[in-house]
Amino acid sequence: MTIPLTSATQMGAALRDRQTTSERLTHDAVKHIREMDHELGAFVLLDNHGAHDAATVADRDFAAGIDHSPLQGIPVAVKDLFDMAGLPTTCGSASSFGTARADIDAEVIGDLRRSGAVIVGKTVLHEFAFGATGDRSAHGPSRNPHDRLRVSGGSSGGSAVAVASGMVPLSLGTDTAGSVRVPAALCGVVGFKPAFDVISVKGVHPLAPSLDHVGLFGASLADTKPLYEILSSTTMKDTAPLSRIGWIEPDAIAPTDTEITAAVRDALRRAGIGVAAATSTVSGYDPGELFSIFTALQAREAYDVHRDHLDADEHLIDPGVFARLRVGQTVTDSAFADAQRARRGFRAVVDAALDEYGVLALPSTPITAPLLHQTTTEIGGKTVDTRAALLSLTSPWNLTGSPAISIPGGHLHGLPFGIQLIASPGQEALLFATAAQIERTPPESKGN
Secondary structure (H helix, E strand, O other): OOOOOOOHHHHHHHHHOOOOOHHHHHHHHHHHHHHHHHHHOOEEEEOHHHHHHHHHHHHHHHHOOOOOOOOOOOEEEEEOOEOOEOOEOOOOOOOOOOOOEEOOOOHHHHHHHHHOOEEEEEEOOOHHHOOOOOOOOOOOOOEEOOEEEEEOOOOOHHHHHHHHOOOOOEEEEEEOOOOOHHHHHHHOOEEEEOOOOOOOOOOEOOOOOOOOEEEEEEOOHHHHHHHHHHHHOOOOOOOOOOOEEEEOOHHHOOOOOHHHHHHHHHHHHHOOOEEEEOHHHOOOOOOOHHHHHHHHHHHHHHHHHHHHHHHHHHHHOOHHHHHHHHHHHHOOHHHHHHHHHHHHHHHHHHHHHHHHHOOEEEEOOOOOOOEOOOOEEEEOOEEEEHHHHHHOOOOHHHHHOOOEEEEEEEEEOOEEEEEEEEOOOOOHHHHHHHHHHHHOOOOEEEOO
16 A cells, blocks of 8 residues: 655745644644554654644744744654653563653753654654564554554664654654664665764663664655754765665575565666675675674673563563563673674774775665564575564664665565665765665566
8 A cells, every 4th residue: 555655844844834833733643643543553652732832832933933943843753762851761661661751851852852843752662672573562563554464663663654654754763773774664764874873862761782873764865864964963965976886785694585685776776876796795794694793792782781670570571572681691791792893893894895885785674574473484485583584684784883774665565675775974965865866766666
């Protein structure tokens, strides 16, 4: 099915032309959420009072000729991992972890408020942000708008669903292994993981601190770009897109559906972007090895974050999430140090490749959205763990901290797939310009 996407850019133009008001946009957003969310499961809570007050202020400022930013008056949503003063931060869990009401806003929430954005509510996530499917949460699963029997992706699934279904044009998530890019790809929206530590994580509940990134969802690059500029306090200069970029064969990292690989290559070709072979970037690692390095780091750090409450809360935590948290207990100091060394080595190889090619490309995920609670997936005749598969092509770029983006590539058999682009820190303008070249080419649907 075709999902209507509401543009923040169009909303902003209508607000400034006095064709609508922020109160009207906010009322419509809340109405759509109430009508649709019982089927999709995108939201944990709505902040009606706070949203109404913010919309009133935005309209008053517009009337007074005060224009804070392109986000002024625009409804947005945030993952329930971000502290918002006066509201609980459940982290998708019924456990004792993070259930107290926040005293102060996370730094990025303060940035959103100062920009004039209207935060309508908090979105569903895979418990503790420790999962790729989005169907393990105390609040129930977030469901894919293209097929409600399939996952949204995770862990920031609710934020992706909120944008993909047209409830809001922009949302925030977090990305530790692909938790923004995976649901963006599966739901058919833009998902951007900025470079590590460019956007503050203060007031955002951690999973694995050396891997955690705040990430952004938008219906388009034009919508996503100003959100990034505001939260990163940067301005991207106009830059020409690259006509040739580096291509990484995804099978060198992990098994990938050949239809997805072919569709991504075809989308680049139709956009007029040539590719140079850059698989040597990952050829020093056996398929699955990069994910093993990543998993050692993530598991140990996640266990360290949660160790103090696991025994008391075991009966309140999803069994799959609990088991993965306990894995971190088995990662020895030696294994953790080995993974850190391997990470540094991989980062050096990627830096050299980006110096040569400017931008690297590969699919965002090796499969389209699996069914809810589907724990294994078949790819090319091989049975693989669904979570590992979904994160296999995104997690390497959390190891490096590189800015990485997933943009819609079209549909395969009625389900979206994503195109992933990676650049060096400081080259975000080049990344967005090259992505925009692809976005301007109408996507194709393949299969039934």
